[in-house]
Amino acid sequence: MVGVGLIGGSLALALRQAGAVREIIGVGRSRENLETARALGIIDRIGTSLADAAHEADVIVLAVPVAAMQPAMRELALHLAPATIVTDVGSTKRDVITCARQHLPEHLGRFIPGHPIAGAEKSGAAAAFANLFQGRNVVVTPLPENETEAVSRIASMWQTCGATVNTMSAQKHDEIFAAVSHLPHLLSFALVEDIAFRANAKELFSYAAGGFRDFTRIAGSHPEMWRDICLANRDALIREIDTYQSQLDRLRGMLEQSDGKSLEEVFGHARTARAEWLAGKQDS
Known part of the structure; x- marks a missing residue:
């Protein structure tokens, strides 16, 4: 598990809970976070290096920020066994695939791009929990x-972890x-930033x-991670x-036109669309 944060740690816990793994090796930048992961039983041992x-x-899971995929793949390319499967959990896919084509050209048959649609505002191994992917989508x-x-x-x-x-x-x-994830995060950050820098904040x-x-x-989400996601998916x-x-x-x-009728129509349509979306999620 390369990156034992919320996503990587939760995946490790879910697989362990399901009895689907023999041993989980954790690799990451923060020794303190890896020690926490080991103490919590998320990983069995800490890898000295990738x-x-x-x-x-x-199987190698790249659960690192999207901007960290390139150096991780560059290092992996030198040490991958032919049969090893590599996958990722990145929130953007075209940039990750570009990295794989550049650094893992001989291993593309066994590099499977993925994205679990799950998360929380907290990060790090201490935030991980085994049920994070239950009933969630994975693309x-x-x-x-x-x-x-x-x-x-x-x-x-992923199905073993309860995901569709x-x-x-x-x-x-x-x-x-x-449309449904990156823009909402950007808007949320922008509103708080706007309020925070006013004289009467x-x-x-x-x-x-x-x-x-x-x-x-x-x-409240991780600024570094969302910086990378926004830049990686800049055009869209x-x-x-x-x-x-x-x-x-x-x-x-x-x-400006005091057009209350049109405002109410917009609000009503939005309310109905949201209710239908929530009902669909409950039925699925």
Whole structure:
């Protein structure tokens, strides 16, 4: 497990709980976090290096920020056994696949790109829990070169953790998540940033309540990780910002015209769409 944070640690715990692994070796930048992971029973031992762990692994999971994929793959390329399956949990896929094509060209048959649609605002091994993926979606974006057996093993790994596995192209993945994940995070960060730097920020925050808390919950997410995600999916995210800006301009026009009827129609449609989305999630 390369990166034993919330996602990597939770995956390790889920697989251990299911009895699906013999031994889990943890590799990462923070010795303190790895010691925590070992103490919590998330990993069996700490790998002295990525090279050391790669020699012994049947499956390697790259659970690092997307900007860290390139150096990780560069190092892995020197030490991978031919039969080892490599997968990732990155929130963007086209950039990760580009890295794999650059650094793992001889191993593309057994590199399976993936993205679990699960998370929380907390990070690190201490935040990990085994049920994180129960009832959640995992997207796999197979490559033309992928071996069927390797794709099946990664799909089975996630299903063992309680997840539903879906497949799609990397481009479609990045476009979808720019709209429903990356843009909402950007907006949440932007609102808190705007309020925080006003002269009367302290007063504004003192009156903020449930609505502000709900809207800004995801602004508590890891800044480094979200910096990397936004930059990695820059083009799709910029398109979503432009679309959202058009919607704000439309709403501004309604306010300027005191067009209450149109405002209510927008709010009503949004409320209905959200209710249908929630009902669909409960039924699935």
